[in-house]
Amino acid sequence: MRFCLQPLHEKLLMPQVIALPILGVLVVFVLPTTAEADQALLPQALLGCSDHCGNVTIPYPFGMAKGCYRGPEFFINCTTGTTPDEEPIPYLTTRSGTDDLIQIHVTNISLKGELHVLQPITRACDADLNVGRETDLPLPPPFTFSNTKNNFFTIGCGSSGNLLGFRPGLGLDGHTLSNIHRYCFTFCDDNSSGNDTDLVITDDSCSGFACSLSSLPSGVQYISIILSRSMPTNWYSSYPCRYAFLAEKSEFTFSPNTSFQQLSNTSHLPVVVNWEIGDHGPCDLAQRSKHADFACKGNSTCINWPNVTRPTGYICQCKEGYQGNPYLPDGCQDIDECKSNPCSAGSCVNTPGNYSCICPNGMKGRSCKDKSKTIVIIVMGISVILALLVGSSCSIYWGMKQRSLLIMGLRQPGIFCAEELEKATNNYDDGRVLGKGSYGIVYKGILPNNKTVAIKKSKIGAPTQSEQFVNELVVLSEINHRNVVRLLGCCLETEVPLLVYEFITNGTLFEHVHGKENKRSSLTWEFRLKIAAETAGALAYLHSSTFMQIIHRDVKAMNILLDENYTAKVSDFGASVLIPLDQTQIVTFVEGTLGYLDPAYLQSNQLTEKSDVYSFGVVLAELMTSKVAFSYDRPESERSLARMFVCAVEEERLNHILDGDVVSEGNIETVSNVARLAKRCLKLKGEERPTMREVATELEGMRIMANHPQGTNADDDLGPEDQTSLSLGSPSNTSDDDVRGDCGPCTTITTGTTSRSI
Structure with missing residues (x-):
């Protein structure tokens, strides 16, 4: 039997269970608590106003008749059905800024600032469709789409879903919030031999194969969804329709066995919308305003409703111990807790927002418990806490010892003592x-x-130091490669973890390419190509030649060390992820360094080996241009080196950004080939990027051909899409500028990243 402890005010809301034995059968009736029953009886609308449209409750500040709603933005149009048997349907009805009538089907209104509505699905079912289908989802102020409870989905084979969102209001910097773009692409492998009647989708991960999803930022008020065909496919006969839509997360889960059938029979899906009292700003401004009709009435509190970075309005909630509608003139009403008999002994006295128990002698507390029992419980609680503390300390100690023994069995790194490393x-x-x-x-x-x-020493208090320490220890204990920094051992005696590595004498690639206090000389192109090929080989080894696939997750120039012979050594595996061989991806929190992060990983949290490929593409661009991966000192359109580099290649002006000190007529052909390879690494879609094994093979081939210029043509080892002239590409007309860095106007997707330097 399991017992659950909970706060007293939560216990009062638990349903009361009455069990009656009838003819040997246990019949259980679940009755609502007194508080729940009282809440159901409390008024929700203004006096004299109806509070229901069909089976939907319409609480104030919403209303269905003049004088029954707080303002025109809260007007609900209750339409009758076409037949007497049909339930009336509530519509949020208002005028847009262009005076267009907006009617949105409402299914539920919550006083916690949420509205459940139905929104249309964008659909296309013609395999030859070459124009986009567009659906507009407008919301009037003060309504915005919930960023925590909705997702943007694109479903189908060879589909492209584009969501354009408008955000009114100002950010923390006082500037107007930018519009947002979300792109979702789907694909289906064309592996059939002409007979495509047996093609079946089995992947339900919604990570690109037939289904893709993206989240929303806060504060989006107007959405336009465009659905188009991203690529032709042989799967249209089995899955002829494509869909793009916004939907509540809990109401739609992709399943290849059922979703296509459900979507074909559905025109609308549920969406969660936030609402607020927004006519006079957030709580502090609304309360100070002389002209504001402050919405929060008696026994309620005001809560800023953070629809955007800077709150634009507020909602009201009843204080603890009160219930009802906080927007009504009478405000929230006291809950009579004594009706549910919370005092196990003695008598209950109800007070405003609370209650107390008058206890007999020998008992104390709000529920009149036996004093002696209370003392026993306290002593037992202290004993349990002490036991848990001792147990957890032993567990951590022995866990670390076992982990060190395991690692010693793998590659036998040394165990160093603290005094030895201090000296x-x-x-x-x-x-x-x-x-x-x-x-x-x-x-x-x-x-x-x-x-x-x-010797790497973790910072005291670093929130993830133990995880990083163990991660790097386990990963490096499994790696034996000449181009990966070697772990010599660790120390477990100190307050913070210590790791001991081989010493690499020549610093980092970043210092050599970008300079360190003007003491570093520029690397020649031959050395840069050598370092690129060796780094690619090390990453290829991590991806395919170890006991588990290892994704580095923080590939950058700072994490590539150089020895006295300029041999590359990949370092810093604290952020690395191990993926079992039977998996190709993993969902994880985004981690990496600004400028190197894979935009597909940034959007979806789906980490694959192709994320390392993208980061390595940025390193290639650094080697050719000697420009840092990201800089606020450059113009906005050039802050991201990946964006600048791809634009330069596509606009045939790569020579404008190449480092003139390392590029010459003698190596321009090799540089051109590396540039095309880097562009492929920087593709938006991970599946369109080469593997690190392919990258390593091509770079090694370029090194050989650069040393033997009379040999095979350099283009022989390039992919078919790169068998082009040395003009390095033509202008692109793709539309993914805000997430990949292609040319054209840029709409930034703002996100947080973790920058790691060691």
Whole structure:
């Protein structure tokens, strides 16, 4: 038997269960609590106004007749059915800014600032359709689409869904909020031999195969959805229709077995809309305004409703111990808790918003419990807490010991003591610092045998230091590759974890390409191509040659080290993810560095090996241009190197951004081939990018041909789409400018990223 403890005010809302044995059968009746029954009887509309349209409750500030709603934006038009048997349908009815009539079918109104409505599905069922289908979803103020409870879906084979959203109001910087774009593309593998009647979709992940989804930012008020065909496919005979729509997350889950049939028989899907009292701003402004009719009445509180970055309005909620409609003139009404008999002994006294128990001798507390029992419970609780603390401490200690033993069995890295590493770093002297990052500091250390090492020390209090430590320890213990930095061991005695690596003498690729206090010389093109090929080979090894697929997740110039021979060493595996061989992707929180992040991963949280390919494409662009991956010092359209690079290739002006110190007539052909390869790595769709194995093979081939210019034509090793002239591409007419960095107006998708430097 399981017992659940809960707060007293929650306990009062639990339904009361009455069980009656009748003829040997246990019949259970679930009756509402007194509080629930009282709530149902309380008025929801203004005096003299109807509070129902069909089976939908219409609470004030909404209303269906003049004088029954707070303002015209809350008018509900209750339309009667065409036959007496049909239920009336409530419509949110108002005029748009262009005086167009807006009518939205309402299915539920919540006083918690939410409205459940039905919105149309955008559909196209013609395989030869070459023009887009468009559906507009307008909302009048003060209504916005919920960003936490809706998703944008695109369903079908070879479909392209484009959502354009308008956000009114101002951001925290005082500027008008930008419009937003969301793009969802779907594909179906064309692996048939002409007989496409047996093609069946089985993937239900909604990660691109027949289904793709995207979330919304807050504050979107007007949506336009455009559905078009992204590519021809042989699957149209089995799945002839394509769909794009906004839907409530809990009301639509993609299933290839049922969704296509359901969508073919459905014209509308439920969507959650936020509403607010928005005529005089958020709570503080509305309460101070002399002209405002403050909406929150007696025994209620005002809550800013954050539909956008800067709150534009508010909603009202009853205080604890009260119930009803906080917008009505009489406000919220006191709950008589004593009706549900909360005092196990003694008598109950109801007070405004609360209650108290008058207890007999020997008992105390709101529920009149036995004092001796209370003391026993407290002692037992303290004992349990102490036991849990001791147990968890032992668990952590033995878990770390077991993990170290496991790793010693894998590749036998050493176990260092704290005193040894303190001496090696001269007590972690600042003069020994090699680099700093958000998760820790790397020191140069000299062991008693005069061996030089690099020691990574996690920052005290870093929220994910233990996870990063264990992650890097496990990953590097499984890797043995000449172009991956080697883990020598770890220390488990210190307050924060310590990892010991081989010392790489020549610093980072970032320092060599971009300079470090003007002390670093520029790398020649030959060295840059060598470093690119070696880094690609290491990443290819991680993706395909280990016990589990390893995705680095933070490929960047700062994480590529160079030894005395300029041999590349990939480092920093704290953010890496291990994926079982029977999987191709994993859903995870976005982590990486601004400028290098894969936009497809950024939108979907779906991490694949192609995310590393995109980041490596940015590194290739850095090697050719000597420009940093992202810089606020550059014009807005050029802040992202990936965007700038792709634009330059497509507009045939790559020579304008190449580093003139490393590119010459003798190597321009190889540079051109690398540029085309980098552009393929920077494709919007992960599936259109090459694998790291293909990238490594092509780069190694280019190195060989660069050293033997009289050999095979360089273009022989390139993909068919790159068998073009050395003009490096033609202007693009694609429409994914805001997420890939192509040319044209840019609508930025704002998101948070984690920048890691060590």
